[in-house]
Amino acid sequence: MTEEEIIRLVLQGKQEKFSLLVERYQQKIFGLCYKILGNKQDGEDAAQEVFLKAYQKLASFNFNAKFSTWLYRVGVNTCYDLLRKGKDKAQEVEWDKLEVKEEGPEETFQRQEGLQEIEKAVRKLTPEQQIIVTLHLFNELTYEEIAKVLNITPEAAKMRYYRARISLQKELMTKGRKEGA
Amino acid sequence: MTCEQALEYLMRKMENDLNHLEENILTQHLAGCTHCAALAQELEEDQGELEKYFQAVPPIRADFTERVMAQIKKEEKRSFWGSPWLKAAGFLVTLGLITALALPMLPNKEPASPKNPISQIAKLEVAEQPVTPSEQSASQPEVVPKTVAQEKEPVSPPAIGQEQPEVPTVEKEEQAAQPIQIAQAPEVNSNRGMMMRTLVAKNVPTLAQQITALLPTDYVLAEERVDTGEDGQTKAINLAYTLEGENCLAISLAQENPEVGTGAIVQQLDNGLTLMVRSEKLSGEELEKIVDSLLTLPLTLR
Numbered sequence: 001m002t003e004e005e006i007i008r009l010v011l012q013g014k015q016e017k018f019s020l021l022v023e024r025y026q027q028k029i030f031g032l033c034y035k036i037l038g039n040k041q042d043g044e045d046a047a048q049e050v051f052l053k054a055y056q057k058l059a060s061f062n063f064n065a066k067f068s069t070w071l072y073r074v075g076v077n078t079c080y081d082l083l084r085k086g087k088d089k090a091q092e093v094e095w096d097k098l099e100v101k102e103e104g105p106e107e108t109f110q111r112q113e114g115l116q117e118i119e120k121a122v123r124k125l126t127p128e129q130q131i132i133v134t135l136h137l138f139n140e141l142t143y144e145e146i147a148k149v150l151n152i153t154p155e156a157a158k159m160r161y162y163r164a165r166i167s168l169q170k171e172l173m174t175k176g177r178k179e180g181a
Numbered sequence: 182m183t184c185e186q187a188l189e190y191l192m193r194k195m196e197n198d199l200n201h202l203e204e205n206i207l208t209q210h211l212a213g214c215t216h217c218a219a220l221a222q223e224l225e226e227d228q229g230e231l232e233k234y235f236q237a238v239p240p241i242r243a244d245f246t247e248r249v250m251a252q253i254k255k256e257e258k259r260s261f262w263g264s265p266w267l268k269a270a271g272f273l274v275t276l277g278l279i280t281a282l283a284l285p286m287l288p289n290k291e292p293a294s295p296k297n298p299i300s301q302i303a304k305l306e307v308a309e310q311p312v313t314p315s316e317q318s319a320s321q322p323e324v325v326p327k328t329v330a331q332e333k334e335p336v337s338p339p340a341i342g343q344e345q346p347e348v349p350t351v352e353k354e355e356q357a358a359q360p361i362q363i364a365q366a367p368e369v370n371s372n373r374g375m376m377m378r379t380l381v382a383k384n385v386p387t388l389a390q391q392i393t394a395l396l397p398t399d400y401v402l403a404e405e406r407v408d409t410g411e412d413g414q415t416k417a418i419n420l421a422y423t424l425e426g427e428n429c430l431a432i433s434l435a436q437e438n439p440e441v442g443t444g445a446i447v448q449q450l451d452n453g454l455t456l457m458v459r460s461e462k463l464s465g466e467e468l469e470k471i472v473d474s475l476l477t478l479p480l481t482l483r
Binding site for chain 2: 011015016018019022023026027030031034035040044047048051052055056059115118119122133134137138161162165166168169172173
């Protein structure tokens, strides 16, 4: 069944069909939220909110566009709102928790992957930079697709990504990551 | 080439977005700029780590979909109890109860006279349906698509050996409004959207006259009587109705004991009917916008 068919069925009242779209996109939306918000619980809560909003706004979906683009836009807006509300708090608390608390499965996951330094550098980016880097490197969207999600031109999407990538690189170099590597 | 330009070229190189000429220019710059050369090496080494980081996402919880659907159901219930639809339905149920209580107090009516305002609507194509004897006497005119709006004055239906009844005009009638009953809309296999609205048209108590007053008959494709009481009075009509080129499946208009030209009016000011519109192509929201733009005065929307 195509996505358009599923959406039409949901709009006709077959609510249960929406679960097919949730199944199809849950990992991608969760990954986006997880990478932007920084932990699994927040990521799952945000992803749940994304799908709820998508369901509530489904009547406004334009069938000329791709559903994934539309859904990512809902996801980005949700994460952006959450980041603006709780970013400071996350920056105060998150790194302390990572250093002192007992390592949970999530931290083990990161550590085993040797990625904690990169995590810290990513957290130093602005919300807009985190979102665009995540959309490109995790969700693997092209610049054209990112442009549609963010409602900007593909050229602007490309330049914003480049600037975010360069900021990330400077942050990695500033932390002396390469020392002794 | 400046170092700033070189940085942009380095980023594009990672995306395989450089042509041969641009690559050559970059290579030349890196050969002469140790800073950019070191940066190029860093970028290349870290790109792999970055990609690894961004792909490192734990699996989502196994019951995620169930939780989402449960939350959707919960939100739907919460919005349902406060919805205008429910309030409208509550109003209609109340109206139906008042009607049921008031009915025993009404004087007996004459059987439906041959005059049938439906004939005004019958200018349009008529679906094949059996008619009651009382309606047969006011035989249907030639089926010619024609809008009632084009008629200057009420038109009497051709008679079959029957005295031509006087078709009442809206101005002549001071009839009490009829109680309202919602007809069962026809079953349809699928409908994309639906809207339901209670409409009130003052001083147009009969079913057919309400159709005329409330809905531009240009758009009516066919009518079909779905419920005719024992007294021959039409209780409901299904109309195949087109809205801006999209065929709606049906509009059901229902009225209990409609006034067909003579007799008492039960509720003069509260007369109204429920307009229910379905479409295979349009959503409920789109239907509402279109119907809003089509409905004519005098009219009160609830």
